[in-house]
Structures are given as structure tokens and as C-alpha cells.
Amino acid sequence: MINHLPAAIASLNPRSFLVKRQGRLLFEHYRDPLLASEPAIINSCTKSVLSALIxxxxxxGLLPVPAVTPVTDFFPQLKADxxxxxxxxxxxxxxxMTAxxxxxxxxxxxSFPRMTREANWIAHVLDQPLSDPPGTRMTYNSGVSQLLSAILAEAAGKSVARFAEDTLFRALGIEAYEWETDPQKIHTGGFGLRxxxxxxxxxxxxxxxxxxxxDTRLFPAELAALAVRPFAPASPPYEGEYGWHWWCRVFTKVNGGQDALPSxxxxxxxxxxxxxxxxxxxxYVVPEAELVxxxxQDSRKRKQPTLFAELIGPIVAGS
Incomplete structure (x- = not known):
């Protein structure tokens, strides 16, 4: 099934495209070979890196159980709101993102551009009014990611980047990276990582x-499962469901191949x-297919369709 990929890539012309399955690299494409060694902006994929750090x-034991831990433990000023x-x-x-x-x-x-023009991003986010009671609706919000970054830095007693180096990057062999900060030098939780x-x-x-x-456990398996569990349906224009700063979806695989009219x-x-x-x-992570x-890309379009069906789905369907 891997033979279809070059044609799909030719039309997409991505900066890079990599597929690994069952520990084996199936495909590795770079628009320019130099891009393989160049840290590139990953924008909101930063959120999922932050999720792993959380x-x-x-x-x-640096942070307590999220489901029962009030945000006021970290931002007591909310008690006076x-x-x-x-x-x-x-x-x-x-x-x-159900705050x-x-x-x-x-x-x-x-909201996002407004936050980035503020002198204190954390104070700005905490001051925003509520449109829904906490826990009732998912609203995509890079501001809450910045709150999480501040919480992590406080709990760890060091910057988020240093914590990442000590607990994640070094273990994964990640040496080349760049990470932006807000005006208070808190690393950006929702974007800004290369x-x-x-x-x-x-x-x-x-x-x-x-x-x-x-063979080294970096965090408990039950937390890994919670991080990618669908907690809330995404609010329009977003689709799918949302976990702990990971998106969750379902792909319909047709058993026995791509039948035109499957039952x-x-x-x-x-x-x-x-x-x-x-x-x-x-x-993309497909546990059943053991595929990552x-x-x-470097598109400037705000709404990006998920590419799963075009690029990854055929591999999964053929398995």
C-alpha cells in the first residue's frame, strides 16, 4: 500500500512526510534534504508536547490529579473573581479546553492575537469572562495552554524548556529545538516550539x-491513555473530539480492501x-495499526483539513 504515497505527496508538496509502523520507517520524504536537520515551527502541535510534559x-508527583484539582490552587486570584x-x-x-x-x-x-499583544498573558486569560460553566463545552483556546505552561513551570521549579530537556527531550534524543516565551519568560504552551x-x-x-x-517508562500508562481519551466534542469549526491537548477521531476501515459499495x-x-x-x-497515531x-507544511490557510484519509487511511485500510 505504500506505493500510492509519492503521487499523493506530489500533489500536497509538504515540507516533510514520515511514516513509521511497528518500529520500521516506511516512508521519509523532505521537500529539500536540508529540512531533515532543521527545527521547524510546529505551531499548535506544541500543545501535545506540553500534554506529555504534564x-x-x-x-x-509534581502535579496532582487533574480531575479534582482546582485551578485556584495555582491562581488564587480567581477566588476573588x-x-x-x-x-x-x-x-x-x-x-x-472545557474551562x-x-x-x-x-x-x-x-482572542489569540489579542493575548499576544498583552503585557501579561496569564493575567489577561484569567480575566476573560466565562461563556459556559466549566466542564460543559470545549472551546479551542491557546490561552489555557499558556496557563498550563505557567502551572508546569511553578510545579517543576524550573522553566518548561528545562523541564522538557531533563525529562523528555534528553530521553528521546532531541537536541535541536527552539521555544518562544511570553513577556514573563514563560514558555509558550500553545505554540512557538520548533x-x-x-x-x-x-x-x-x-x-x-x-x-x-x-524500555524506560517516562510516565504511567494510565496517564498516556487519559491524555488521548475523548473527553469532549470539539466546538465548530473544529471536528472530532478533544482529550488532554490531543485530538481524537475515528477512521472507517473497509475490511478486505476499498470496496466501492461495502456493506x-x-x-x-x-x-x-x-x-x-x-x-x-x-x-498521527493509530494504535491498532502500530503506526505513527x-x-x-507551510500553508498560510487557517483551516487545515486533516490529511489522514488521503495519506494514512490507505495504509491502515490495507492492513
Missing amino acids: CIAIGQ ADIRKRDMTLQHLLT GFRWDEFGGLN LRPADLLKLGELMLQKGVWN SRDRKPVDYFYAQGFGGQFV AVVT
Whole structure:
């Protein structure tokens, strides 16, 4: 099934495309060979790296159980907020983007660009009014990712980048990276990380292996499972469901190949999860197929269709 890929890549013309299955590299493509060694912006895939770091911190006892830990433990100023519902906000609500803040990433409110123009991003996010009670609706929000980055830095007693080096990057052999910070020098939780495509692939492999790398457990398997569990349906214009800063979807595999008119009994749902970043950055993980894939692009379109059906689905369908 791998033979179809060059034609698909030719039409897509990505910066890079890598597929690994059962530990074997099936395909590795770079628009320019130099791109293999160049850390590239991964945009919101940064969120999924942060998710792995949060799992590590929980596993080390640096952070408490997210589902029952109020955000006021880290930002006590919320106790004085006029909207008492903010006191019900938990760490898990931040991880699943169900905190309830009134936020429109790039739409009418233009919330994300507004945040990046503020002198204090954390204060700005905490000051936003609620549109929903915490836990009731997923709203895509890079502001809550910045709150998580601040929480992680406080819990670890070091910068997020240093914590990443000590607990994740060194273990995965990631040496080349760049990471932006906000005005308070807190590393950006929702974007701003640059990684090489092959290193981004390692993140997917780590999640496929449920927190284990080279026979060493970096975080508990139950946390790896929680991170990619669908907690809430995505709010339009986003699709699928959302976990702990990972997207979750289902692909319909037709047993026995791509039949033109398959019966319902031939259809088999296959769960997968993925990281997604602005401009067409993706890390796909298909546990059933033991497959991980990375796509990086440099599109300027805000809405990026998932490329799973075109590039990854045929491999899964043929398995």
C-alpha cells in the first residue's frame, strides 16, 4: 500500500512526510534534504508536547490529579473573581479546553492575537469572562495552554524548556529545538516550539508506546491513555473530539480492501489521535495499526483539513 504515497505527496508538496509502523520507517520524504536537520515551527502541535510534559509531571508527583484539582490552587486570584463559577475550574478543564472562558481563537473576538499583544498573558486569560460553566463545552483556546505552561513551570521549579530537556527531550534524543516565551519568560504552551520532523515523530511513538521509550517508562500508562481519551466534542469549526491537548477521531476501515459499495458489516471503526498545528502540521497515531506519521507544511490557510484519509487511511485500510 505504500506505493500510492509519492503521487499523493506530489500533489500536497509538504515540507516533510514520515511514516513509521511497528518500529520500521516506511516512508521519509523532505521537500529539500536540508529540512531533515532543521527545527521547524510546529505551531499548535506544541500543545501535545506540553500534554506529555504534564503527564510526566503528574507521574513524578509534581502535579496532582487533574480531575479534582482546582485551578485556584495555582491562581488564587480567581477566588476573588466576580464570577464564582471560576472557582469550579479544574486542571482537567484546562487540559480538555472545557474551562468555559469566552474565547474565539481567530474569529470575531480574535482572542489569540489579542493575548499576544498583552503585557501579561496569564493575567489577561484569567480575566476573560466565562461563556459556559466549566466542564460543559470545549472551546479551542491557546490561552489555557499558556496557563498550563505557567502551572508546569511553578510545579517543576524550573522553566518548561528545562523541564522538557531533563525529562523528555534528553530521553528521546532531541537536541535541536527552539521555544518562544511570553513577556514573563514563560514558555509558550500553545505554540512557538520548533522541532525537527524526525523528533516530532518520536513524540507520536512515545504516545503509541504509552509513555515508554527504549524500555524506560517516562510516565504511567494510565496517564498516556487519559491524555488521548475523548473527553469532549470539539466546538465548530473544529471536528472530532478533544482529550488532554490531543485530538481524537475515528477512521472507517473497509475490511478486505476499498470496496466501492461495502456493506455495513465490512466497515470497521479505527480510533486514532493526533496533534495538529496551524499551517498543516500533524502527528498521527493509530494504535491498532502500530503506526505513527508526521506531516509538516507551510500553508498560510487557517483551516487545515486533516490529511489522514488521503495519506494514512490507505495504509491502515490495507492492513
